[in-house]
Amino acid sequence: MTEAPRADSVQAEAFIDAAYQRLLEGGVDAVKVASVSEAISLTRTAFYWHFKDREALLDALLARWEAKNTGNLIARTEAFAASANEAVLNVFDAWLLPEIFDARFDFAVRTWAHSDPTVREKVQANDAMRLDALTRMFARFGYNGLAAETRARALYYTQIGYISMMVIETTDVRLQRMPSYVETYTGKPLSEAEWARFLARHTA
Numbered sequence: 001m002t003e004a005p006r007a008d009s010v011q012a013e014a015f016i017d018a019a020y021q022r023l024l025e026g027g028v029d030a031v032k033v034a035s036v037s038e039a040i041s042l043t044r045t046a047f048y049w050h051f052k053d054r055e056a057l058l059d060a061l062l063a064r065w066e067a068k069n070t071g072n073l074i075a076r077t078e079a080f081a082a083s084a085n086e087a088v089l090n091v092f093d094a095w096l097l098p099e100i101f102d103a104r105f106d107f108a109v110r111t112w113a114h115s116d117p118t119v120r121e122k123v124q125a126n127d128a129m130r131l132d133a134l135t136r137m138f139a140r141f142g143y144n145g146l147a148a149e150t151r152a153r154a155l156y157y158t159q160i161g162y163i164s165m166m167v168i169e170t171t172d173v174r175l176q177r178m179p180s181y182v183e184t185y186t187g188k189p190l191s192e193a194e195w196a197r198f199l200a201r202h203t204a
Contacts, residue, residue, distance in 0.1 A: 009050065011042065011046065011049075011050060012050040012051070012060075014040045014042070015036055015037075015040065015042075015047060015050060015051065015057060016057070016060050016061060016064060017040075018035075018036035018037075018039040018040050019031045019036050019057055019058070019060075019061050020061060020064070020105070021039070022035055022036060022039070023061065023105075023108045023109075023112070024104050024105065024108050027108070027111060027112065028058070028108075028112040028115070028116070031054070031057070031058065031061070032054070033047050033054050033057070036057070062109070062119065062122060065102075065105055065106070065109050066122070066126055068101075068102060068105070069101050069102060069105060069106055069126075070126045070129055070130055072094060072100045072101055073091070073094050073100075073101055073130055073133070074129065074130065074133040076090045076091045076093055076094050076100065077090070077091060077133040077134055077136065077137040078133070078137070083141065083188075083194065084138065084141035084142075084143075084186040084188065085182050085186055085188055085190050085191070085194050086194055086197075086198075087137050087138075087140070087141065088155065088181075088182050088185050088186060089178075089182065089194065089197075089198045091134070091137075091155065092178060092181075092182075092198070093201065093202075095159055095162075095174075096171065096174070096202055103162075103163050106160075106163055107163050107164070107166070109123060110123055110163070110164065127156075127160075130156060131149075131152055131153060131156055134151075134152035134153075134155060134156055135148045135149045135152040136148075137152070138151045138152055141186075151185050151186070154184070154185055155185045158181070171202075175199070175202070175203075178198075179195060
């Protein structure tokens, strides 16, 4: 793929927004210059003012995915936590808040990767970065190399499984299961104070 140009105008962002919606609704084949231009009532000429071609738009879309999902997830692994349990709960914020981690976007990009080797390499590279960040998070709390890596993979693969299997689960049900998930990943039960602080962020 060609390198994406800077999308630094409101109009260019509108094209990326339209491409994002098309990707979610119909897959990468639905992301066409004509369809995204029509969606925001702009001309193809306007499109080519901002993007060299369709490939450049797709690159900009992937850059948005990487910045939002991978960037935000890594940031959650680095957020302050007084214990391993709180560190895992910081990551769980991403699973509950689409403004932090967009699961539909992740699913769409992973589906796209099945038909595009370049995108598959991008997804694999991002998975590696996410797993590395989670491993470092566990290592900060005293888990040795293999234990930190295994716990990171268990945590991450569970969530990717949720996404890939398109699991339907209410927020209430997921919250009920989270204390057990945390104990599974850290080997330590949640304290009442740790759980109360987490719930305060999500049930207010």
